[in-house]
Amino acid sequence: MRNSGVNSNMTISFFILLFTVGLIINLGACQNECTESHCGDYGPPIRFPFRLKDKQPSHCGYPGFDLSCDRSNNTVLELPVSITLFVTSINYKSQVIQVFDPDHCVPRHLPKLNLSSSAFIFQEPYQCDYTLFNCSPAKRDLYYDSIPCLSGTSHHIFSIPSDSFVDSLPLTSCTKLYNLPFSVPYDIFEPNYFLRLEWSKPTCNRCERRGKGCRLKNNNRTNSETECFNVKRNGTVKKLVVTGSFYMHSP
Numbered sequence: 022m023r024n025s026g027v028n029s030n031m032t033i034s035f036f037i038l039l040f041t042v043g044l045i046i047n048l049g050a051c052q053n054e055c056t057e058s059h060c061g062d063y064g065p066p067i068r069f070p071f072r073l074k075d076k077q078p079s080h081c082g083y084p085g086f087d088l089s090c091d092r093s094n095n096t097v098l099e100l101p102v103s104i105t106l107f108v109t110s111i112n113y114k115s116q117v118i119q120v121f122d123p124d125h126c127v128p129r130h131l132p133k134l135n136l137s138s139s140a141f142i143f144q145e146p147y148q149c150d151y152t153l154f155n156c157s158p159a160k161r162d163l164y165y166d167s168i169p170c171l172s173g174t175s176h177h178i179f180s181i182p183s184d185s186f187v188d189s190l191p192l193t194s195c196t197k198l199y200n201l202p203f204s205v206p207y208d209i210f211e212p213n214y215f216l217r218l219e220w221s222k223p224t225c226n227r228c229e230r231r232g233k234g235c236r237l238k239n240n241n242r243t244n245s246e247t248e249c250f251n252v253k254r255n256g257t258v259k260k261l262v263v264t265g266s267f268y269m270h271s272p
């Protein structure tokens with residue numbers, strides 16, 4: 022009688038324990054799918070509002086903040102329309118992402134870049150409207166530097182601020198190509214340019230500054246409301262499971 026009582030108690034404890042551990046592991050899995058990740062061992066930390074679109078469900082990120090890893094573990098941001106850039110750093114407190122063009126020619130992308138359909142704006146406060154000119158190589162006595170990655174042996178491409186007095190410049194052997202449709206950072210034509218893009222929505226910096234995490238309210242991407250929550254980084258799940266097995270040994 023006594024023995025069977027102990028046995029059934031133990032059986033019940035055992036099932037409660039299994040259930041608890043199962044529940045904890047499940048909770049862990051739910052939270053884990055959105056935890057911070059990165060591409061390879063050295064990529065910048067990726068967390069909300071960003072997500073890795075191939076590895077994490079859509080509610081882990083905010084619309085427009087999808088990143089991916091390429092085969093060489095580069096962190097890839099795609100901007101409209103079809104501009105692939107590599108991410109070097111993400112500052113979650115100031116809400117700035119720094120990217121560069123893997124082909125080292127940001128100017129090549131400018132004609133089709135449409136930031137207004139993205140979540141980002143240029144962070145550089147000094148911006149300029151530019152007109153691009155195609156000049157024969159003979160005329161290199163300009164006050165401006167050519168854009169090396171767009172120029173060839175038989176032609177030089179120049180970017181000239183649209184409000185310059187172009188008539189006073191020796192542009193006789195030049196033809197106008199196009200005006201850039203929007204203002205760009207004044208130094209964007211420099212070789213090996215690192216582009217810094219800023220986002221204002223969602224405003225997760227208020228969470229980040231308090232050392233908290235940020236996520237979608239109700240895990241609902243269409244809702245687009247965000248909230249701060251307490252994060253315990255460095256393997257909370259493991260600690261909870263250890264607590265579970267301690268309970269098993271105690272009776």
Ligand SMILES: *[C@@H]1O[C@H](CO)[C@@H](O)[C@H](O)[C@H]1NC(C)=O
Binds near residue numbers: 061062092
């Ligand atoms: C990418 O990162 C993974 C995980 O750290 C590593 O095993 C792999 O060798 C890396 N691949 C390259 C091409 O660096």
Ligand SMILES: *[C@@H]1O[C@H](CO)[C@@H](O)[C@H](O)[C@H]1NC(C)=O
Binds near residue numbers: 135202
């Ligand atoms: C950029 O995208 C916006 C929103 O999708 C669109 O209204 C606008 O026409 C686009 N601009 C260009 C130059 O394509």
Ligand SMILES: *[C@@H]1O[C@H](CO)[C@@H](O)[C@H](O)[C@H]1NC(C)=O
Binds near residue numbers: 239241242243244
């Ligand atoms: C998400 O939010 C939208 C708009 O508030 C609502 O219509 C929809 O039912 C929500 N979906 C879920 C799964 O809660």
Ligand SMILES: *[C@@H]1O[C@H](CO)[C@@H](O)[C@H](O)[C@H]1NC(C)=O
Binds near residue numbers: 253254255
């Ligand atoms: C996580 O662990 C790393 C190294 O073990 C440590 O540098 C970092 O401060 C820890 N982060 C938190 C939030 O405890």
